[in-house]
Amino acid sequence: MHELGIMTGVLEAATASAREAGATRLLKVTLSVGEMTEAIEDALVFSFEALVEGDPFTADAELEVRMISPRSRCLECGAEFEHDRFHMFCPECDGFCTELLAGRELQIDSIEVDLPDD
């Protein structure tokens, strides 16, 4: 359950960027989270809701989590393929030397904020 720690960092970074832009409120945070990480969507949402509550600047903010499916490239035959957390072998040639192209993301994509002139 490290989602609380992760989300604390997310909100710190999002709040800093929002304030830097002169915003009066944080409205939304959008994250990309790879399915190969150990971060669970429900726990991220729960942590976010618990953390935004205390501060009027963040209290109305919503969270969007884009879960990213794992995708790999086979280093033997070059095939690119999507897979789940458990099966990373190449479906074309059964090769096991594969390179993960996507699925380990933990990224703040963007935020939406309220500016005084909006």
Added chain:
Amino acid sequence: MQIDMKQPILDKNDALAAELRQRFADNHVFVLDLLASPGSGKTSTILATIDALRDEFNIAVIEGDIASSVDAEKIKAQGIAAVQINTGGACHLESAMIKRAVDVLDLERLDLIIVENVGNLVCPTDFDLGENAKVMILSVPEGDDKPLKYPGVFQVAEAVILNKVDTMPVFNFDRAAFDDAVGRLNPQAPIFPLSATSGEGVDAWTDWLAERIRAV
């Protein structure tokens, strides 16, 4: 208004880990991050590893636990430098904690730092500590199905230690099923079956590790 950030969530941790990695490289120190469940024999494995490698290498241990200094005391009793990190409830170590521990160690004199992460098969896998390798320990009593339940840790590990092999007959551990599951998740990772307390199989593991240490 929308503001694009495209900022990695763990960028503070990762930036500090990169700094640490450079510092370790400059001092030719190999750093091993050991991941395992509570009670899998991390400390016993560390003690057996120290025993096998202490003639050739200068070793220090960083112990991560939620509370207490029980493990660090065991290491210090062997005459090895040990730094205890108490995470105070946190389920994993982060690079800022490692930095504080490393600051009190004499890096110039060291060849190997073993980091005993908090006993947990989930959270530590996402955190780069600046280590050269993450290695995981699974102990036989935990069961051969663990790769299916905790794939992440088996995927980030560069090697898998199977500890307490002397208890294999008691626990109905299906070695073939375990090897097969690990092989599917992480085909390049060697598996080292051993018993840290009896010493059986420890050589193969420490030979592998020694080769890695000599290479840095």
